[in-house]
Amino acid sequence: MEIYDQLRANCDKLLEAYHTNLEDVQKLQETLIRDILPSVTDELNLAPDATEWAEEWLSDTASIFRIARKNKFTKSFTLEAIRKNLVWRLDNLWPIPDPVPMNNVHCISPDIALDPFGRPIVIVETVPLEVDVDVVKQGILQFFERVRINLYEIGRATDRGQDIPLQCIVLLDLKNLTFQRVGIDIMSWAIREVIPRFPGMLAGVFMLNYSWTHSGLWNVVKRILPSAALGRVFFPTQQETLQYFTALALPREYGGDLPDLAQLNAPEEGEGYPSHPSPQAGAGSQEVSLEDLPSTPLAAFISPTSLLNPFFGYPATSSPSGRNVPGLHHGRRRKRDLLRTLAFLWWNRWHSHIMFALCVSIAILLVKTRRRFPLFQWIARLKLPIRS
Template identity: 40%
Template sequence: MNNGIMRSVLQDNHETLINQYEASLADVWALQSTLNDEVLSHVAQELALSDADHTWAKEWISDTATIFRFLRYHKFIRSFALEAIHTTLVWRLNALRLSTLPSALFHCLPPPICDPLGRPLVFLHLSELLTCEQTMMDGFLISLERLRIHMRSLNDKYANHEIILQCVFVVDLEGLSIQSFNLKILTWFMKEVVPRYPGMFAAVFLLNYSWTYAMTWSIVKCLLPNSAVARVFFPSREELLQYCSPSALPSNYGGALSPLHLVEDPLNSDDQTSASSVFIPPRSSLNPFFGYPSVASLSRPHVVKQGRRRKRDLLLTLSVLWWRRWGARVIILFFLIAVSLTRKRVRGVNRWMLGVPLSSGNTLQ
């Protein structure tokens, strides 16, 4: 796809998105009102939220761009969007409460640098994801949450400008081998990430793409919805420069800026949040006191303090660990028992139908 066609496609998609946002804004506000008045109150009682957690949840609900993306992802059907938002809110409170911990997976260029349509440019070197799967997944979610917060801060800061609903991802494939391709991570991304952060990517530019990736892409695109495939582009360095202009790109990608690692990254700045600490869920892989709630310092994220040690936390953690260790075997055992009982009952019915006397041990119940 040449640069002219790529720019035209992105321009058309952007205009459609903005028109949809403006047309559905009243519905988004009504949905936010319901979430604040009913859903959040119910969740607060159900999970016994602290004041900090309640404030954290309320901030997310009040993010108009996020609620719009949920509504759009669910075809503007209010009931579907409401259910998805409720489910995501509970998930965020139970599993994600890590949004202010630093993560270096993404590198966002600082404002006013943006693509021609005013959207943030976010860089990701894919080879950096080749770490422990769980560590990568946690880091990706933290980075994505910080990106959401950054986009909201831009909308609050530049309220008189056109709202920012999406960002543009520049993914560098350099150093990534075909053997390192992990289908499990792609499946996790589509099932766990996209439904919880819908519609954030306006486009994904894959750089340093060669013919050796062609087979992998032919497999991957069959697993992606058409709407996602249509947002993936493979520009050359020259085409990327023509689209973004040199003033919006780091020098190691042909631009006029400093090298990427020397460019300020607003996703990892301490002023993104005013909180002094962040709660880490008991069973997060980032929690050194696994099983008990912990708190990490923002100024020194490597310093983690253990919270209250409650018996219910210990019992719940032991139950979770036991199930992880033995759950599959327990399911198989119950399945075998059910099959055995079913076969025994079927044999008894067959003998009865053939007129064979049943012994006391084979009496039908």
């Protein structure tokens, strides 16, 4: 029960910090709404509906608490961080765009199941990336915002005296994960640009159906994630997942007693934004489906030295659709391919030293040659201009 003990300790520490600093956070919210919001409204010339939308976020005590905790509850740093976050939200999340359908995201209703510490459960199924990159990025932004709103709504419905959920648990199903360079770029963008705008919202991420074929991708991701986030990523077996959540909180796909994911309530599939409609969305606007967008062409060849190559040292290929696990380019491990890769890596590591040694050797050889053969010096004198 190592995962259970670790998450329990983290939860206890978080709740202790929440109760200790709740009064200060609420005073901070008053300052934000009274002083910071009017300043941002004047600076950006916000319309009344945008100001109201911004005030809704500032009224989210859990979100403000998480940012304050990230800044160690230092008032000046927290105010500056919240102001920057507010401006970022107005630039990237307002006006509210048409929702991107995300049939692979399932936020289990708290009436159905919660984790052992009363936190909502979100299940994300990985799917092949076959749509425009900008649409995927917009979907990621909407996902995090909808999870935040889901936590906010659950907190509002919580009875007085009970602890509100400050975080959620994410189950990331890697079964259909594909090896695509563009996917790495999007993941890096999300880790650097999006997740820091929603600090501390994910209590833990359970990587389900992880195998050795995903090791290359994980090696890339763990270099980007901060050390604190790495401690919240788990790679449990199915038995360990069942021990933590119990069968009553998991769908059938993961060995639980709940109905299939397709039958569970999934508010991420078109719901989740607050009440203010986007001014750009008219009565006749149509929802853009991911299936209606053009596919992005992907390279089938995987370099022998790529971190995405499960057969490191040998050239590999993946299907153009990216749906299959990569296979060996020539169908087998050829010694010449490995020798070629080793030679490339050796040259890439030592070529600068070799070139330097070669240049020094040539210089020494030229000096010794001039000393041994003075004839060259006599010829050089003949070429000098004759002085009168």
